[in-house]
Amino acid sequence: MKNLELTNLGVQEMSKTEMKTIDGGGLLGDFISGTLTVVATAATAIVGDTVTYAKKQIGTVLATIFSL
Secondary structure: OOOOOHHHHOOOOOOHHHHHHOOOOOHHHHHHHHHHHHHHHHHHHHHHHHHHHHHHHHHHHHHHHHHO
């Protein structure tokens, strides 16, 4: 099997440091990132609303029990 020499095709090698500092992305990366942000925000709101609702219900039940 032959090695493919990419430097002849104008491809540059990058060190590990350069690879960490390059800001990758593109259309697909931006779409996935944006979608995950929306999902995380919605999940946080739903969990927060559910916890608030549960606290109110527990408070109502306890108030009813202790008022008897």
